[in-house]
Amino acid sequence: MAESSSYLTATADAYDAVADIYxxxxxxxxxxxxLDRAIVAVFAELVRGGEPLPVVEAGCGPGYMTAHLRDLGLDAFGIDLSPALVDIARRDFPDLRFEVGSMGAFDVGDGELGGLLSWYSLIHIPPPELPPYFAEFRRVLASEGYLLFGFFESEGGPVVQFDHKVTPAYRWPIDDLADMARKEGFVEVARMLREPLEDERFRRGHLLMRAL
Structure with missing residues (x-):
């Protein structure tokens, strides 16, 4: 997919500036x-039950979730916009592969992946720009491959921008994201909402989808 570069550059620059702190x-x-670990474990179990294909974490940051996928038995690698975060991931997890890149334009052939994890990385994409990302996710996933994404849920309200500590981000109604993924060739497998912990501000949403 063709991507506008302005918000991608701004996101990469913002995370580069705080990479060590983040x-x-x-x-x-x-x-x-x-609860978060539980739905990631379900994702991993479903992926392991299919064809043995690699799994990507899209927006991997410092790589801790990619490493968690590896520990769950997956052949996982990560990509991220931020070169500084990719450097940290490579330093902390030298046995894993990390690349600088955008989850809107993977350097991966059609149907080459068995799973895709987007863990609170879709949150920075402006709403009008988001649908093509699901089309790209569907392109790189094999049929019957799995997509899991985590996000901040809008708790019954519309999409709303909020003051994320690094760079602008959005809270989404879980039904809207599920519908967007369905339109691009996914079927919902499960969803999980959890209320914020004492030091968290917002409800967390998680959607597990299967590629048709």
Whole structure:
């Protein structure tokens, strides 16, 4: 897909500027999130049950989720817009592959992947720009491959921009994202909403989809 570069550049620059702080902030964050770990584990189990194909984490940041996928038995690699975060991922997980790139334009052939994880990375895409990303996800996934994405849920309201600490981001109604994915060739397998922890601001949404 062709991409407008302005918001991509702004996002990459914003994360580059705080890469070390951000990496320290998210390191170990899964340890206190049993529900989040549970849906990622389901994703991994479903992917392992299919054809043995690689899995990408789209928007991998410092790589901790890519490493978690590896620990769950997947052949995982990561891509991210931020060169600084990719450098940290390569340093912290030298046995894994990390590349600088956009999840809107993978350097991957059609149907080459068995799974795709987008863990709170779709949140930075302006709403009018988002549908083609699901088309790109469908392109790189094999039929019966799985997509899992995490995001901030709008709690019954419309799409709304909020003051993310790094760069502008959006909260979405879970039904709207599910419908958008369906239009691009996915079917919903499961969804999980969880309420924010004491130090979190917003409800968290998770959608597990299968490519038709």
């Amino acid at each position: 990496a320290d902030f998210v390191r170990g964050s899964l340890d206190r999130l049993p």
